[in-house]
Amino acid sequence: MKRLLSACKEITVPSISMSFPGRINMESFLPRNRKDKVVIVMGATGTGKSRLSIDLATKFPAEIINSDKMQVYKGLDIATNKVTDDECHGIAHHLLGFVDPNVDFTADDFRHEASLVVESIVANDRIPIIVGGSNSFIKALVHNNIEFQSRYCCCFLWVHVSLPVLQSFVSKRVDRMVQSGLVDEIQRFYNPKLTNSKIGLRRAIGVPELDHFFKNENSENLKEAINKIKANTCKLASRQLQNILSLQTQMEWDLHHLDATEVFLKHGFEADEAWERLVARPSGLIVRDFLYEERDFPKIMNTNSVITPPSMTTAVNAIAAVAR
Incomplete structure (x- = not known):
């Protein structure tokens, strides 16, 4: 057997041509084995990755897999900035808050668990x-x-925000987290016997920074701890951005760049309009083209539609757009 490979398809063709009398070539009747498709949303902390993934999952029949190394742990929902039930809009989320906070969940662990979840989602004809x-x-x-x-064939979406704008945003986000009960949440998690440990969820930003405050509670220590949380979150955003640029170069991945900087410079309705124009709508079109190739399906999509694909495990010939 010889294999013909393309970016998103794998076609298996017999090495010996088969034909009936009249020279009908049976190769043209062989089924095509397509790679199943996976969408990956990347970006630094605070750029709106979760928002985009949920936006996409309301337009396409999809389920979301968390790949944040702190959000995999149970607990500290405020500190790790997990999406709330209301924010999920009924979309299934996997690998979110399921690991014991006192163990290390490694990249190899994620590879194993995520592979199983991807396989399960695809088997149910979802993305x-x-x-x-x-x-x-x-x-x-x-x-x-x-x-x-x-x-699998992957579509990479990279949500980017100018670093100075993003750092200003994440600093304000820390203030909102404090108002939402961040300090109390971490204090309930705090264990003075384990303050020097860097295992599991204790590596989350906020836990080590508040250690000194819990040992010597006063307003100055709290202010210092919050400033450290802000500084370390900004450093994390910068490091994640550098890692994405490095991966783009090393892996030669085709990252679809979505610049959301303007969104973070606006407020209210104007910010929502900018998000739809610069991030949600373009990414929806990118994913539509990735999932439904022009020669197989009509390109049917609008921002108020749920697109239901045919079976992703068999040959496909049609697509239906179902109004929400």
């Missing part, structure tokens, strides 16, 4: 959307996994 800022998890799943590469 996996992997979202998170932990680029080492994405690399382990996609690049360091030959089986994954042989079975």
